[in-house]
Structure formats: structure tokens, C-alpha cells
Amino acid sequence: MNHRVIPERPLPGHAVCLDLRAGGPDDPGAAVRAALDVPQPGGERRFLVVDEAAGLVAHQLLYERLSSYGPAQIVCLAVGTRGERTLRRTLALRPPAAGVLWLLDTPGDAVPGDAVLRPLVEVLSTPEVFDAVLGSLGGVVHGVAVPAVRVLEHDLTDEARARAWRQAVEGLTGPEVPAGAASAEQVPGALALLLDEGVPRSLAGHDWLPRVGRAGAELAACQEALEDAVDGYERVRGAAGLLTGVGRTVDLPGDVERLTRELARFRTTVADAFGAAGGTRLTAEHRGVLRDRGVELPEMPREISRAGIVPALRDHTYEMIGKGLPLRSVAARLSALSARTAPAGSASRLARLDAICGPERLRRLGGRYPFTAGGSRPAAFALTGLLALLAGVWPVLGWFLGPATGLLAAGLAHLMLRRRPNRSPDGRIDGGGATGAAPRLAGGVLGGLAGAGLGQFLALPTWAGAAALTVSVVAVVLLALRDWTRAVDDWWARADPEEAGRILRETHALVVTTAVHDWLFAEVRHHCSAGAGAVARLLRGLAETADGYGGAQVQEWDTWADEPPEPAPKQGPVGGPDTTAAAWSWDDWGDGADDAWSDLDDAPPVRSSAASPYPPPSPAFSEDPAHSVGPAHSFDPSTFADQPSSAYPPSSTYPSSPSRPAPGAAADMPGGLPSGPAPAWLERRYGDGGPALVDTLVGDLVAGTVLILDGCWAGIERDPGGAERVARAAQGQRLTELLDETRLRLERDVAASAPPPYEGLRDLGAFTSLAAFTDRSERPDAARLTGVAPDAVARLLLADDDPGGTVALCGPEHLRLLSHDPLAARQVRFVPEAMRRGAAGDDIWRGTAEDVVWTGAGRHAGILRLVPLRADVVHTVRAEEAGEP
Numbered sequence: 001m002n003h004r005v006i007p008e009r010p011l012p013g014h015a016v017c018l019d020l021r022a023g024g025p026d027d028p029g030a031a032v033r034a035a036l037d038v039p040q041p042g043g044e045r046r047f048l049v050v051d052e053a054a055g056l057v058a059h060q061l062l063y064e065r066l067s068s069y070g071p072a073q074i075v076c077l078a079v080g081t082r083g084e085r086t087l088r089r090t091l092a093l094r095p096p097a098a099g100v101l102w103l104l105d106t107p108g109d110a111v112p113g114d115a116v117l118r119p120l121v122e123v124l125s126t127p128e129v130f131d132a133v134l135g136s137l138g139g140v141v142h143g144v145a146v147p148a149v150r151v152l153e154h155d156l157t158d159e160a161r162a163r164a165w166r167q168a169v170e171g172l173t174g175p176e177v178p179a180g181a182a183s184a185e186q187v188p189g190a191l192a193l194l195l196d197e198g199v200p201r202s203l204a205g206h207d208w209l210p211r212v213g214r215a216g217a218e219l220a221a222c223q224e225a226l227e228d229a230v231d232g233y234e235r236v237r238g239a240a241g242l243l244t245g246v247g248r249t250v251d252l253p254g255d256v257e258r259l260t261r262e263l264a265r266f267r268t269t270v271a272d273a274f275g276a277a278g279g280t281r282l283t284a285e286h287r288g289v290l291r292d293r294g295v296e297l298p299e300m301p302r303e304i305s306r307a308g309i310v311p312a313l314r315d316h317t318y319e320m321i322g323k324g325l326p327l328r329s330v331a332a333r334l335s336a337l338s339a340r341t342a343p344a345g346s347a348s349r350l351a352r353l354d355a356i357c358g359p360e361r362l363r364r365l366g367g368r369y370p371f372t373a374g375g376s377r378p379a380a381f382a383l384t385g386l387l388a389l390l391a392g393v394w395p396v397l398g399w400f401l402g403p404a405t406g407l408l409a410a411g412l413a414h415l416m417l418r419r420r421p422n423r424s425p426d427g428r429i430d431g432g433g434a435t436g437a438a439p440r441l442a443g444g445v446l447g448g449l450a451g452a453g454l455g456q457f458l459a460l461p462t463w464a465g466a467a468a469l470t471v472s473v474v475a476v477v478l479l480a481l482r483d484w485t486r487a488v489d490d491w492w493a494r495a496d497p498e499e500a501g502r503i504l505r506e507t508h509a510l511v512v513t514t515a516v517h518d519w520l521f522a523e524v525r526h527h528c529s530a531g532a533g534a535v536a537r538l539l540r541g542l543a544e545t546a547d548g549y550g551g552a553q554v555q556e557w558d559t560w561a562d563e564p565p566e567p568a569p570k571q572g573p574v575g576g577p578d579t580t581a582a583a584w585s586w587d588d589w590g591d592g593a594d595d596a597w598s599d600l601d602d603a604p605p606v607r608s609s610a611a612s613p614y615p616p617p618s619p620a621f622s623e624d625p626a627h628s629v630g631p632a633h634s635f636d637p638s639t640f641a642d643q644p645s646s647a648y649p650p651s652s653t654y655p656s657s658p659s660r661p662a663p664g665a666a667a668d669m670p671g672g673l674p675s676g677p678a679p680a681w682l683e684r685r686y687g688d689g690g691p692a693l694v695d696t697l698v699g700d701l702v703a704g705t706v707l708i709l710d711g712c713w714a715g716i717e718r719d720p721g722g723a724e725r726v727a728r729a730a731q732g733q734r735l736t737e738l739l740d741e742t743r744l745r746l747e748r749d750v751a752a753s754a755p756p757p758y759e760g761l762r763d764l765g766a767f768t769s770l771a772a773f774t775d776r777s778e779r780p781d782a783a784r785l786t787g788v789a790p791d792a793v794a795r796l797l798l799a800d801d802d803p804g805g806t807v808a809l810c811g812p813e814h815l816r817l818l819s820h821d822p823l824a825a826r827q828v829r830f831v832p833e834a835m836r837r838g839a840a841g842d843d844i845w846r847g848t849a850e851d852v853v854w855t856g857a858g859r860h861a862g863i864l865r866l867v868p869l870r871a872d873v874v875h876t877v878r879a880e881e882a883g884e885p
Contacts, residue, residue: 005050005117007125010038011748011857012755015046015125020059021079022052032062036069045072048125050117053080053102056089057877063092074098075124075134077117082811087144088875099137100144102869104810104817116679116809119860122748123151128855129830133864136826140868142876145826146818148806149681151862152796154788154835156750160689165746168697169739172705173543174326182333182340190312193304194341194525197513200301208512213294215273215511218266222504225262229255229497236421237488239481242412252421253368253429256497260366263500267357269293270511274346274353281523290519297515304521309528310717317535317709321702327543334536342529346518349510356506361499369494371420371433373487374413374440381439383479384409385447391472392451394465399452405472406444412480413437421488422495435487530720538712538731542705545732549739681807681862687787692780696751697742704738704755745857750785752834753857782834782859790835793861797829797852806865819868828853831861 006017018035020028035047047066051059056078066072076093078100093100101124103116123129137143156164184195193200209216232250240246273293277286287297313334320330374380384406392402413435422431455465517525678684708731745751783789796805803825810818819825830853 005114006121007748010125011744011753013041013127013856015048015075015127015130016040017048017050017121017125020049020051020055020062022055028059028062032065035066043070044127045070046127046130047072047074048121048130049074049076050121051076051078053078053084053087056087056093056100060090060092060877063090063098067092067097072097073130073134075130075137076100077120077124078102079117080104082813085817086873086875087869088877089142089144090877093143094876095138095143096134098143099134101133101137101147101866102144102810104146104814115677119151119153119679119682120147120149123830123858123860123862123864126830126855126858128853129828129858129864132828132830132853133866136828136866139826140824140866141819141871142869142874144874145866145868146808146810146814148803148808148865148867149862150796150806151682151860152793153678153682153684153860154750154782154786154790154793155684155686155859156689156693156746156786157686160687160787161746164689164693164697165743167694168701168742169546169549170326171694171698172326172701173546174328177329177332179332179336179339182336186333187316187337188312190304190308191316191337191341191528194517194521194528195337197517199512199516200303202301202303203298203516206298208296208515209294209508210296213291213296215266215269215294217294218262218269219504219508221262222259222266222500225255225259226497226500226504229259233421233488233492233497236419237485237492239484241421241488242416242419242481242484248419248425250421251424253424253431256495257366257429259497259500260362263357263365263503264362266504267353267362267507270507271350271353273511274349274514277346277519281526282519286519290515295511295515297519300520304524306524306527307717309524310531310713313528313531313535313716314709314713318706321706327539327546327705331536331539331543334532334539338529338533338536341525341532343518343522343525346514349514349518352510353507356510357503361503365495365497365500365503367495368429368431369422369491370431371417371422371487371491372435373416373433373483374436375483377436377439380413380436381443383443384440384476385443385450387472387476388444388447389451389454391469392448392453393455393458393460393468394462395455395459398455398465399449401469402448402451403445404448405469405476406441406446406448408473409444409476409480410437410441412476413440413483416480416484416487420491422491431491435483527720531716534716534720535709535712538709541732542708542735545735546701546739549736679807681809683792685788685792690780690784690787692784693751693786696780696785697746700742700745700751700755701738704742705735708734708738749832749834749857749859750782752779752782752785752832752859754779779834781836782832785834786859790861793831793835796862797831803865806863808865808867817869817873819870821868824868826866827851828864828866829862830855830858830864832856832858835861 006019010016016035016038018031020031040046049063049066056063056076063074063076066074074093074097076089076098078087078089080087080102082104084104087100087102089100092098124133137145182195184192187195207216209219211217211220229252232252232255235241235246236250236252241250273290273295276289276293282297290297316337317330317334320333321327325333387409388402388406391405392398394401414437416435417433417437420431420433420435422433423429460468711734712731741755742751745753745755781790829851833854833856836854
């Protein structure tokens with residue numbers, strides 16, 4: 001089999017190609033069996049067979065096998081030689097299910113070579129062209145015709161293809177990035193509950209530490225001791241605490257001591273519970289241990305369950321991929337999520353418990369702080385002396401009232417010391433203190449005597465002395481009450497028993513958080529962490545596979561592109577090899593052609609001046625060199641290259657120089673990247689890649705990767721670790737197949753065709769952003785993929801039915817074998833759908849012939865003219881006896 005002519009594997013939906021010509025290393029029967037095993041969609045069975053014209057009868061059994069397993073459609077490319085004058089074909093190749101295209105020879109070749117067959121096979125394997133050609137063959141005599149072809153090929157340069165592929169793979173995989181930190185705002189709600197350490201709404205009213213339990217009772221005792229301490233403080237701090245006997249019934253130091261003791265017991269119980277239970281799964285035994293310590297756990301909340309974790313991971317992964325993040329970036333975020341949700345066990349909370357209620361905080365809470373009142377001693381001395389002086393200005397009585405006022409101030413200070421709040425009524429606990437009684441007494445005596453002397457000198461009236469005494473006494477009492485209140489508040493603030501309330505709240509919140517996330521959610525967190533880690537490792541493995549594959553292909557293409565170009569053949573008028581010596585036109589085929597060739601088989605053609613049986617070319621078309629498309633009209637592809645449509649980027653038009661395949665890569669280049677001079681009927685136009693090429697390739701690769709991942713979630717749900725190990729090899733192989741398929745379409749039609757296997761994306765509601773790549777109507781047009789404008793194709797198809805616009809795949813010596821009926825010929829015009837969709841709309845296609853076949857894929861557009869043969873040239877062989885039909 002000649003693998004340089006047929007693709008190694010057809011694109012989905014295309015006709016299955018096989019080569020039955022002699023000289024190949026394979027068994028023709030094996031090739032037929034392999035072709036029958038290729039799945040074809042919708043029950044359609046199309047086969048494009050390349051065979052030698054002389055071997056059609058010998059391969060009768062093979063053609064019957066192709067049709068034996070249900071209805072099959074066959075188009076046979078029968079390769080003939082220059083000396084053949086008749087065609088013998090089997091019953092299996094009759095219309096309407098089969099037809100034969102007889103390739104007699106090409107200008108300058110004795111036998112049609114690979115340069116002719118390879119692009120012709122690619123064109124005919126397109127299902128739309130295949131059906132149109134087979135239908136047209138059914139309308140000609142015997143279903144056998146000689147093709148006449150004119151094809152324009154839009155493709156990429158080798159450098160552009162390698163560059164686009166490298167960028168597409170890089171866009172899929174991305175660079176290595178640090179894991180970062182997982183945020184609850186960036187993940188679905190089911191996963192956010194595992195990150196924000198909040199409590200589900202359904203558990204908001206649950207009593208985690210019931211009073212009947214050990215921890216609950218200790219918590220209640222702490223709260224009771226705190227309430228007693230706060231109540232005693234409120235009773236002591238006012239005038240009643242200083243002036244009445246309330247202080248004798250309040251034991252503030254004892255209440256604080258009891259609060260500290262109960263808080264230490266509660267902290268010990270909580271720490272014991274943290275150390276006794278914890279792990280990756282909450283068992284009945286763990287519940288019993290916690291219940292013994294007073295922690296009551298509810299059932300799992302309805303907001304979260306293990307069954308919902310993997311679907312949430314899937315949605316989160318698809319959402320990140322759908323936003324355009326490459327695989328490694330998604331893997332980094334999933335790794336961060338895995339690290340954040342991994343259960344560390346409740347024992348890891350002991351450090352936080354020590355920070356909330358550690359020994360240092362308990363020591364500070366139970367400490368003994370002195371009670372100080374009256375401010376600084378000099379200030380107390382001066383202020384008391386001033387008040388005593390004011391009281392002593394009463395004449396005569398001032399000698400007694402002045403010192404008495406100082407004595408009152410000293411007495412109140414001594415009373416504050418006796419009733420200080422840091423001393424138990426029984427004296428068991430005493431933090432000590434100082435209220436400045438002595439400075440007040442000294443200042444009051446001295447000030448009172450000085451005031452009495454001043455009053456005696458001034459001889460103030462009685463009412464003035466009484467008023468001064470009243471003001472002085474009231475001021476002494478009020479200042480004493482102020483100093484008492486401030487001193488009590490200052491001691492309370494330094495002792496800070498209310499800190500125990502904050503400690504209780506934080507400890508209780510820590511218990512609730514631990515109960516929810518380390519005990520209730522332990523299994524769910526472990527499942528989430530394992531699942532996210534498995535998907536992250538799987539994505540990194542896929543990225544490594546893609547990098548290795550992409551690097552190998554780019555190196556292969558670069559090697560191909562770096563090879564020195566072969567000497568270009570002498571160019572003919574259509575950009576192909578020089579065919580001037582053998583050039584001829586359909587005008588040479590006149591009424592006298594049959595007479596001229598009746599007795600001569602190999603004589604050179606004689607141009608007849610008689611009227612041609614075919615309509616002459618349109619004058620408008622012929623006179624305009626920009627619209628000349630046939631060899632006789634000097635078609636120049638550069639004419640169209642200079643007139644690109646304004647809606648498309650300017651195309652890069654190259655002469656039909658040979659393109660160089662990588663060494664040993666002929667079988668890997670489906671679609672036959674040209675390895676030799678282009679045939680006379682093929683014009684090649686190469687571009688450097690359009691603006692949408694890389695994005696389209698990335699979208700195809702990402703969409704396929706999503707489908708690969710979609711088959712892994714069930715295994716990750718069952719066993720995250722085991723499924724990831726099993727899936728890496730299998731999914732790596734599937735990714736390689738995806739890369740093969742995408743590269744195949746990049747080579748065959750520059751990714752203009754949508755990948756059929758991605759139809760499953762329509763079932764992924766969270767991934768609609770990539771489902772557009774499965775819709776041909778939304779796929780970028782060929783101009784935005786190749787960078788080559790479709791103007792030349794549109795102008796070619798604007799031509800009338802002109803036989804001179806095509807190149808016949810037969811020599812002049814075979815003209816007498818063709819039918820002379822101008823109405824017997826059939827013509828198929830074909831254009832890939834990707835060439836007419838896009839920004840330019842249908843403006844450039846306005847006026848195109850209505851019989852144009854719009855193909856779903858392909859890089860070729862043009863005209864395929866089927867010229868029937870005379871009735872006596874084709875013989876149908878029914879049976880053979882002794883080698884005779």
C-alpha cells in the first residue's frame with residue numbers, strides 16, 4: 001500500500017481511503033479488512049479506493065467485500081497508463097452505489113504520481129464532495145468519467161504551523177506557578193464551608209456543650225463565677241461600697257479566684273477532648289469519647305456531604321478552565337485547596353487553645369493587684385490642706401473646724417483602705433494597697449490651723465464661715481467618693497476578670513469550630529483534600545504529556561522547516577511545473593478531433609479551427625486577466641493576492657514550490673503535506689496564521705481535555721488516590737490521542753473543522769463557554785485561521801461553466817476516448833464552509849453559482865469536472881473463464 005497517497009487515518013466523517021495498487025508491502029485483503037473496521041458515523045459507509053485501472057477486475061472480490069456488510073458507497077480512482085484505451089470494471093463498481101474516476105495520465109507524466117493523487121484523494125474523501133461526485137457519476141455513461149480539476153489550496157507555512165502548535169500547547173499547559181492560597185470566595189458554596197471555618201446554618205442553634213455534661217457544667221461554673229464577680233464589682237464601686245457595709249458581704253478576690261480555677265478546669269477538659277478525638281474519620285468510638293467529656297455532636301448538616309464534594313470540585317475545576325486558566329495554574333489552585341482542606345486533627349488546635357487560655361493568661365487573671373487611691377501624695381496633701389484652710393476661716397470655731405476637716409479626709413482615706421476590693425472579708429486574700437491617709441491628715445491639720453488664723457485676721461461674718469465650712473466638707477466627701485470609684489475601677493481593669501468572659505467565648509467558639517471541621521467534617525475534608533490533590537496531580541501529568549508531545553512535534557516541524565529548499569521547478573502559467581510542451585486546451589478538442597485521432601494513437605494534438613462542442617469561455621471572463629483561471633488563459637495567482645478583501649488580512653501568496661516533509665514523516669502527514677512540485681491544476685497559497693488560529697487550537701485542546709477529565713470523576717469519587725494513579729496513564733494516552741487529532745486537523749484543514757468528539761460538551765452545563773467550538777457556525781472562518789483571504793476562491797467560482805478553467809487528468813492522445821456531448825459532462829464546485837463564514841459575510845460570495853457544495857472541512861476549494869467516456873470504451877466484466885471476459 002502506498003501510505004504517501006492515502007492518510008494514515010481519516011478525519012471523522014470522511015471517506016475511508018485505501019490503496020489497492022500493486023507494489024505495496026501490505027496485503028490488499030488486509031487493507032480491505034482494516035477499512036471495514038473503521039467506524040463511520042450515522043451508518044454511512046464511504047470508501048475511496050485508489051487502484052490500477054488494469055487491476056479492477058482482479059480485485060472484484062475485494063470490492064464485493066466492501067459492499068457485503070450493508071449498503072456502501074465506493075468511488076474508485078483508477079490509475080491508468082498512457083497506452084490504455086479501454087477500461088474493464090466489475091459489477092461492484094456500477095452506479096448508483098459506486099463510480100470510477102479514470103486518471104489516464106497528467107501532462108509530463110506517464111502515470112499519475114503522488115503529487116496528483118495525494119491532494120485529489122484529500123479532496124474526494126471529504127464527505128460532501130464524495131457524495132456530489134458519486135451522484136454526478138451516476139448521471140454519466142457507465143458511471144465512469146475522466147476528471148478535469150482546478151483547485152486552490154489554503155494552508156500554513158511550516159514555520160507558522162510549528163509556531164501555532166507551540167503556542168497552543170503552551171496555552172493549554174501554562175508555566176509552573178506557586179500554589180498560593182485558597183480563598184472561600186473563589187470556590188463553590190459546598191467547598192467554601194470547608195475553608196471559612198464557619199458553622200452551617202442548620203447547626204446555628206445546636207448546644208455543643210450541654211450543662212449536663214462535664215465540659216458544659218464547667219463552662220456553666222465559669223459563667224456563674226464571672227457573673228458573681230461582675231455583680232460584686234458593681235456593688236462595691238459606688239458610694240454604698242465605701243460608706244455602707246456592702247463591702248463586708250462581697251468577696252471579690254474570692255470570686256476572681258474561683259473564676260480562675262473553674263476556667264483552668266474547663267480549659268483542661270477541652271484540651272483533653274482535643275487530644276482524645278480526631279483523625280480522618282469520625283467514628284462511633286470518637287463520639288463516645290467526646291460525649292464522656294461533655295461534647296455533644298449532631299448528625300451531618302444538610303448543607304454538605306461527601307457525595308457533593310467531587311461534583312463541586314468538578315464544577316470548580318471546569319469554571320477555572322473555562323476562565324482560560326492553563327492546566328498548571330488550575331493544578332496550583334487545586335493543590336492550595338487540597339492543602340487548606342486537609343484534616344490536621346483536633347490535636348492541632350491545642351496551640352490555638354494555649355493562645356486563648358494558656359497558663360500565662362490564667363496566671364495574669366489570678367494575680368493579686370494592689371489597690372491605690374487618692375492620686376499622688378503631694379497633690380493629696382495640698383488639696384486636703386486647701387479644703388481644711390477653707391473650713392477654718394470661720395472666726396473662733398475655725399480653730400476646731402479646720403483640723404476636723406483634714407481629719408475627715410484622712411478618715412475617709414483610711415476607710416477606703418479597710419474596704420478595698422482586693423481584700424477578702426476574712427483577710428485570706430489581700431493584694432495590699434495605699435490610700436494616702438497620712439498626707440491627707442497632715443495637710444488637713446496644717447491647712448485648718450492656717451485657715452483659723454486667716455479667719456481671725458479677716459473677721460468674716462458668720463454666714464461666710466458657715467458657707468465655707470459646708471463647701472469644704474462636701475468637697476472632701478465627693479473627692480473621697482471619686483477617688484474610691486476610680487481606684488476600684490483601676491483595680492478591676494488591672495485584674496480584668498471580664499477577660500475570662502472573652503476567653504470563654506473564644507474557647508467555646510474554638511470547640512464549635514473543632515467539632516464542625518475536625519470532627520464532623522473530617523471525612524468530607526479528607527475526601528476533598530484527596531480529590532483536589534488527585535485532580536491537581538492529574539492535570540500536571542496531562543501538562544507534562546502535552547509539553548513532551550508538543551516539543552517533539554515542534555522539533556519535527558522545525559527540522560522540516562530548516563531543511564534547505566529543493567530547487568523549484570520551472571513555473572508554468574498556473575504556478576505548477578512547466579507544461580508548455582504538452583499544454584493543450586479544451587478548444588483543441590473539436591469536432592475534428594475524433595477524425596484526426598481515428599488512425600493515430602500517439603500523434604501530437606492538432607488544434608482544430610472547427611467550433612468546439614463545449615461553450616466557449618465567457619468573453620468578460622477571458623478578457624480580464626484577473627479572472628483567467630485556465631492554462632490557456634495564463635492564470636496568475638498573484639493577481640488575486642494583490643487584491644485582498646478589506647474584511648480579511650492580506651494573504652501571503654507563495655509560488656507552488658515543493659514543501660518539505662520531515663524525514664520519515666510521510667505516513668504521519670494525513671492530507672499529504674506536499675513533498676514535490678504541485679500539479680498543474682493545484683495552486684497553493686500559504687499564510688502565516690490568522691488572529692484566531694492559536695485561540696481556536698487552545699479551545700479545541702481545552703475542550704478535549706475537559707472531556708478527558710469528565711471520565712475521571714467517578715473514579716475520584718470512589719477512591720481519589722487510587723483513581724488518580726490509574727487515570728494518569730489512561731488519560732495520558734487519551735490526551736495523546738487528542739493531540740494527535742488536533743494536530744491532524746491543523747495539518748489537514750488548519751483546524752477549520754470542528755472536532756466531532758467534543759459533542760459531549762453540550763451536556764456540561766458549566767462549560768458552555770467552550771461548547772462554541774463544536775458549532776461550525778460560531779467557529780472562526782478560514783481567513784482568520786490561515787491569514788489567507790478567500791478572494792481567489794470566490795473569483796474562481798464566479799466563473800461560468802468554462803471547460804478551459806480546469807486541467808484534464810488525461811493526455812491529448814486520450815481525447816478521442818471522451819464523449820463529445822457537451823451536455824454529458826458534470827461539474828462539482830466545492831468550497832469549505834469555513835471560507836465563507838466570518839467578518840466578510842457573504843459579500844464576496846454574491847453571484848457564486850448555486851450548485852456550489854459547501855464542505856464541512858478541508859483546505860481545498862475548486863472545480864471538479866467529470867467528462868464521460870464513449871460508450872464503447874468502458875466494459876463491464878460479469879465473469880471470467882480462462883482469463884477471458
